[in-house]
Amino acid sequence: MTTIPNLLYIPCRDSFTVQLLATPLPASANLFEVTDFCTGFVNVLLETNDPAERIAILGRLSQAFTRMAQLCDDDLPPELVIRLTTDELLPSSMPDLWHDTCLTVGYLQSLTQALLGNTLAKPVADDLAGLLHDMVYIVRDYVQEPYLVH
Template identity: 45%
Template sequence: MATVPTLTHLQSDESVIQQLITHPVPADADLFATVDRCAALVSVLLETDDAATRAALCERLLQTLRQLRHLSDADLPPHLIAQLIEGEKLASCVPDCWQETAIQVDYALDLTQAIMCGTLPASVAKGLTGLLHDLVWLLAAFVKEPYITTH
């Protein structure tokens, strides 16, 4: 699971869920921290059956994905550039047609909104939640891929 530095280790799953729901990502969070929070939210969403909790998690995920979308268009801070230079560039974890972060975030936003609508059959909502989970985790891996070469 992703490391989410703004969360503290608490004893119960309910406490973690409440903390995810009630504490938004700080406005000054960077791209990596924001994508990690998205991954944490979608992981908890996948395991949650309570309708009210799912709705609250979806709402927080939407807010966090929107923040991620904004960050994906912004210039990267130097500390993230340094991390993206480190490591060996390997083949990307996503196909060439998905090489823009914004496209993947937009897909995740659309899936989240579809799940939130509450009109889908339970089996479809469960399947789309699984797809959303996998998409967000793939996005998290993609965002952190080393891709910048030194000159």
């Protein structure tokens, strides 16, 4: 599970969820930090059945996706460029058709908005939450995979 700085481990899921929801996404967060934040939220989303918690988590995800979309167009800070530089490129985790990160973040935002509408049948909402979870992990892995060669 992804770790988010400043969260304490408390062996009670409710306390963790409350803490996660109360932790702000720093305005200075870089693309890696925002994607890590999103993975924390989608993990909790799949584990909660409380409708109010689900809506709160989806709202925070929507905010994070908005920030992620803004960061997609920005130049990466030098410390991230160093992490993305390698001697040998491995195959990408992202399907070839989705190599536009902003487009994929738009898909994530659309899934989130569909779930926030709270009008879907529970099995459909559960399937879409699972798809959202998997896509967040794909995007996280994609934006953090090396793509620059020495």
